[in-house]
Amino acid sequence: MGKYSEDPAWADIVPLPTDEGGPNPLAAIAYSDEYGEAMSYLRAVMASNEFSPRVLELTDDLIDMNPAHYTVWLYRAQCIFELKYPLEDELAWLNETALAHQKNYQIWHHRNTIVDKLGKWQGEAEFVEQMFELDAKNYHVWSHRQWLVKRFGLWEEGELEFTERMLEKDVRNNSAWNHRWYIVNGREAEGVRGVTHEGIRMREIEFARKAIAKAPQNASPWSYLRGIVRKSGMPLASLKELVLQxxxxxxxxxxxxxxxxxxxxxxxxxxxxxxxxxxxxxxxxxxxxxxxxxxxxxxxxxxxxxxxxxxxxxxx
Amino acid sequence: MAQQQETLRREDETEDTLDEALRDGARIEELPSDDSDDDFEDVDEDFTGPPFPGKHLLKQNDLDLPPWLKPETFALFHDDLTTTTSEAQVKVTADCLPLLTGKERLNGLRYNKYGIPHLNREKHVAFLKDWLEPLPAPYVVIDASRPWVFYWTIGGLSFLEQDVSVYKQRLMETVRPLQNPYGGFGGGHGQYSHLAGTYACILALAAAGGLEAVDRKGLWHWLGQMKQSDGGFTMSKGAEEDIRGAYCAMTAISLLNLPLDLPPDAPARKAGLNTFTDRLGEWVGRCQTYEGGIAGAPTNEAHGAYAFCALACLSIIDAPHISIPKYLDVQALLSWLSGIQTTPEGGFAGRANKLVDACYSHWVGSCWALIQAALRIGKTQDLWSREGLIRYLLCCAQQQGKKGGMRDKPSARPDAYHTLYSLSGLSAAQNHYSYDYHGPSQDGENGRLTAAFNWSAEGPSEAELAAWKIEQEDVVIPIHPVFVLPLDVIERTKQQFQKGGL
Missing domain, CATH: 1.25.40 (Serine Threonine Protein Phosphatase 5, Tetratricopeptide repeat)
Incomplete structure (x- = not known):
């Protein structure tokens, strides 16, 4: 007897138990009865394509037990859209979940899907910056940040200053360097020039030069300089003085x-x-x-x- | 909550890795295991080597250290500025250095005549076999990633020359409910098909000899749903598009000899694409960043695991010396790859200014055979330090005590993921791979992509073994540089699907 089988609200569902494939499955996970039961109800509702408030609760329950469960995340997203569930509420729920399980592909993909649909970026940048307090190099968070910039055109909404703040905290944070590159050069296709423009190039070389002065044996600003050279085709000789230093x-x-x-x-x-x-x-x-x-x-x-x-x- | 805190505490040490499972793998390392494996007081009872082997040689060993482990080298640069990055690095170097220089030893491991631990084969075998047995409840977090466990264990056992055909029947039964009627494998029964799970199931089945379990026609159809109009692949329907998808999909297509033409109902056809390879090389090329390395998707940060996915994917769609220079700036990539071999540890980091992690022994270590072939460099020239990687893996990545297994770094616990990819990296460092530049890139009759089947390998010479300070028993068999399985398994698979069709 379990949470779902005893609940009258679920009485109409015949759960689909796990098929282990054979009598002696490999690497079978001795998961809890609660998880096994919830999964058997998920299989049943997915089989009938049910999208309902109770299904949302079920996905919440499952994500709590196994946040890496991509199927549950994808089904939840479908459910949110089918039900026209308030997207702000979903984001609020996600904020808590993200703090608990930040190293996870699904959670960021889901967030991306929701924010895209919501069409509002207010609060996102702050949330992301908060996530960087926990891990300033989290790959998914940086990827989400890039997406936000592109999706909502935030190129000149303080993003360059944001990379400066991040690099002020840790000049060796290569992810922040990569983000800076993106902010400076990410609109080439739209005709906005980055380091191929001399003024911008000078500014970025100066930025790298100051970072190098703080910690010369730091690969990141040197790679950044090399990137500038490759992209702009500038003569290397102009870096000779810096290099000799x-x-x-x-x-x-x-x-x-x-x-x-x-x-x-x-x-x-x-x-x-x-x-x-x-x-x-x-x-x-x-x-x-x-x-x-x-x-x-x-x-x-x-x-x-x-x-x-x-x-x-x-x-x- | 305890789990959450453990996870957060480890964030600065935990590298990003290939798949969601792998991320959770880091969490698993922190979960209580049903038997405690770190009881060093137990170690003596199965200690098989002579007492304190080689201790009398330590002074001599000091003189024998490779140059990057000599104090005068690693004391050369010392930037005064302390940041989160440098603090984490200092800690890892402090953990590794005594093990690398022989000042500290791993309990329970036999040491060779040079003062380096032998590869602890029997224990690693036992460790991987353990992972095939029922896993305790906290492993629920890899319930969507169980196919990886099949691959890490059965693949890893095959690297250690175990007869894995004994698992064929059980594996075929176990994966049956994971395969969906519409094609592809999900992480578990009732889960959506996913390219990571599909890749892992296929490789595990190939190793065990059970590929007849795959519904090739269904797989072909489903892969057609993953193909995107920009040339890349999503991991699952409605999921993220990244370079893992490109590599996993092309592996399935080439190994199983699936038709290259997109199925008629593939959405990408509407954008004018006709085959799985259309716009693919260009898409991979867009993932190269200003650093020279490869990101998971265009404009993201360069990352070692994605470098392997890119190079391996390109080495499937054509011969490496043709496709790699065609789509990538090879010199920029080479400079970046070279730069993430960490000093003084000798292993690889996943990104610039991140920490060494044994899993990148594969993700970066296996890039070298591909890039050397891209540049048509013969086996007499190396571009990287094989010795550095071998030393890191044997001295720092092996778990001490009696449980066996390999680990990210000395402060981490071993797991099946790090064991397989450490062994693959060790193999990459120890063997020489040659590409037959005259081999066919495509099979004329069926149009099968055959570029990845033109590899051969040869083991190290006696002189190399001496230079790397290891013995023959520490050498791992050659692992295929694209498909990451023993070469004979790949040859067998090639033959099995020679016929093609659906």
Missing amino acids: YADTSKPDGVKSSHALDLLADVLAEGADGKQQASEALDLLSTKYDPIRKNYWEYRKGLLGGGSSASTATAA
Whole structure:
């Protein structure tokens, strides 16, 4: 006897028990009777395509027991729309659920579906920022944030400042760097130029330069710079001064960042008669500053002979 | 509530991984197990090695350390600024370094003559077999992901050269209620078909030799519903579209020799698409980010698991040296892949400035064979540190004590997911893969995508074993770089569906 079988409101449903497939199923989960019963009622209502308030409650119950249950989430979304259930109420319920189960594909997909239908973004950005207090690198939350920006055109609603806030907290948060890239360059298809525009490029290089000054051995701003170079096709030589600040091989303690030395190799290779110097920079990485990547640095050296430098080729 | 707190506490350590199940796997690590596996006081009774093996060699070992483990290397850069990221990194390095340098040892493991733990085969086998038996109630959170468990266990056992055909009957029975009448497999009985569950069921069935259980015609129809007009695939009807979908779908199509033409009722046909591969390479290309790595979907952050999905997907639709450079900036990707091998740990992180996690030994480690083939680099040249990864996996990713299994990092508990992907990564680091550039990319008669069937592998030389400081018994058999199963299983599957048709 269980919660549903004893409830008169469910008396008309004949539950469909779990088919285990055979007498000795592999990795069978000894889940609770409550879960088994709820699933048997879910199978029954799904078989008859029932969308009703009681089904919503059933999905709530199941999600509580197993938040990774994608079928329940998808069926719940259908149910919400069929019933014209108030979307604000659904969001309020989701807020609580998200805090309990934030690392979950389904919950963010569902949120996305609901907010899209609701057509209102007020409160979302704040909620997302709250989620970052728990984990500032949560992949789904960043993905949801990108979607919000695109869906509601929030490109210039303080989003750049938001990335600054996030990077102020942790300049090594690569997810925040990725979001910044998106905000700056995400509207190319609509004709809004990003780092291909000189003014914006200068601003972003300056942003990266300041971040590098805080922590030179931080891969994120260096990758950001490389991304700018690849996308804009700017000459590497203009970064030489910055790079030498952190990779001055002429001084005993002149190398403050392996990433700077990596970029220096490309800067040098681009210059006239720079191949030999580039090769020496890669040797330093290989033998002293970054020996775990020795094979990669050796490969890069091999590319020097071929003419073009390794990682600055224009993106496809 | 306790579970919730545990989850939150671990967020900074828990990497994002391929599937919802995997995310929950991190939670499972924290759930109480029905037997306690960390009773180190019990360890002595099954300790088989000589007492303190190699301890007298420790001084000598110090001299023998690879350069990235020498203090003068990892003390080179020390940015003063402390942030959440750097704090987490410092902690992990502190956990790993003593194990990597031999200053601390894993209880209950045998050590080889170089002072590195042997691969604890028997215990890992026992650990995976345990996962095939009834799982306790808290595992309800993977009820929608059980197909993964079939693959992690049966696949993992096959990597350890166990006869997994013994599971054929039970597996075929177990997955029968998961297969829907409209095609594809769901996570459980009565659950919607899902590409992750379908992929995992197919691989597990292939390993055990039970692929006749698959309704190929239904699968073909259902896959047609997943194909999107932009070229990608959704994971389930109405669910998210991401690069896992592209890889999982193409794996099913190529392995089972399904027709490449979209079914007549596929919605993507309305957008002018005719085949499963239409616009696919372009869609994958759009997932490459400014960092050079690959995101789960266009504009998201570059992530190691998605890099593998992208490269493997492209290596199915055509030969890697043709399709990979066609759709991706290979040098940018290479630079990014190289950059996420963590130092001094030697394993891989999933993203820039994230922590090492043994599962990326596969997701990133298995990219190398594909990218080396894309660049047509022969086996005499490597682009990465095999030694670094091997050392991380053997010294840090093996669970100590008697239970066996492999883990994300020393502070985490082992699980079947990390065990399979650690073993796959170990295999990728130890074996050499060659691609036959003259092999067919498509079977003329049936139009089957055959590019992924042109791989061969060879094990390490004695000199390599010595250089990596391991012995022959620590070498894992070659695992197929695209389909992530032993090579003979892939060959058998290729033959089984030679005929095609529906």
